[in-house]
Amino acid sequence: xxxxxxxxxxxxxxxxxxxxxxxxxxxxxxxxxxxxxxxxxxxxxxxxxxxxxxxxxxxxxxxxxxxxxxxxxxxxxxxxxxxxxxxxxxxxxxxxxxxxxxxxxxxxxxxxxxxxxxxxxxxxxxxxxxxxxxxxxxxxxxxxxxxxxxxxxxxxxxxxxxxx
Numbered sequence: 001x002x003x004x005x006x007x008x009x010x011x012x013x014x015x016x017x018x019x020x021x022x023x024x025x026x027x028x029x030x031x032x033x034x035x036x037x038x039x040x041x042x043x044x045x046x047x048x049x050x051x052x053x054x055x056x057x058x059x060x061x062x063x064x065x066x067x068x069x070x071x072x073x074x075x076x077x078x079x080x081x082x083x084x085x086x087x088x089x090x091x092x093x094x095x096x097x098x099x100x101x102x103x104x105x106x107x108x109x110x111x112x113x114x115x116x117x118x119x120x121x122x123x124x125x126x127x128x129x130x131x132x133x134x135x136x137x138x139x140x141x142x143x144x145x146x147x148x149x150x151x152x153x154x155x156x157x158x159x160x161x162x163x164x
Contacts, residue, residue: 028063028064028065031048031065035048035049035050035065035096035099036096036099047067047068047126047128048065048066048067048068049065049066049068049075049077049095049096049097049161050063050064050065050066050095050096051063051064051066051077051083051087051093051094051095051161052064052093052094052095052096053083053086053087053093054086055083055086056085056086062083062086064079064083066079067122067126067128067129067132068161069121069122069125069126069129071118071121071125071160073162074160074161074162074163075095075097075104075160075161075162075163076118076121076122076158076159076160076161077122077158077159077161078115078118078119078122078129078133078156078157078158078159079156079157079159080133080151080154080155080156080157084157084159085157087106087108087159088106088108089106089107089108090105090106091106092104092105092106092164093106093161095161095163097163102163102164103163103164104161104162104163104164105161105162105164106159106160106161107159107160107161107162108157108159109157109158109159109160110157110158112149112152114158115148115151115152115156115157115158116145116148116149116151116152118158118160119133119135119143119148119151119152119156119158120142120143120148122158123135123137123143123148124141124142124143130143133151133156134147134150134151135147135148135151
């Protein structure tokens with residue numbers, strides 16, 4: 001086996017590793033409400049942002065609450081789910097950050113090294129994100145590299161959002 005990074009997608013992708021709740025739609029609706037409420041958004045908004053995405057084929061609008069990590073002045077978010085395929089580098093997306101709607105510029109991170117590095121940053125910062133994405137930690141408190149690579153192989157993407 002080689003230690004060279006893989007830049008494409010694996011031939012056969014394993015099933016997504018991120019876990020969704022049985023009542024995920026209800027949970028998302030409640031969280032979106034919290035993120036719109038002025039005082040509550042300050043608490044919930046310390047870790048969560050709502051990303052407003054329009055499906056490229058369906059035209060359907062999605063409001064997705066997602067965990068973020070502040071990194072080098074930007075927001076890092078990650079997801080293995082299909083809504084992320086609608087985000088494109090160079091195209092702005094609407095977000096709700098700490099109760100305020102604003103535009104953010106998008107940079108899609110899709111190759112293995114970019115996703116693994118971004119997921120490592122997010123996992124270190126937010127252990128709930130790591131658990132949701134089935135990323136464990138070694139004895140030194142660092143994310144397990146094999147888990148990070150497996151998240152990428154299962155379809156994880158990372159995004160760098162620069163709020164305007």
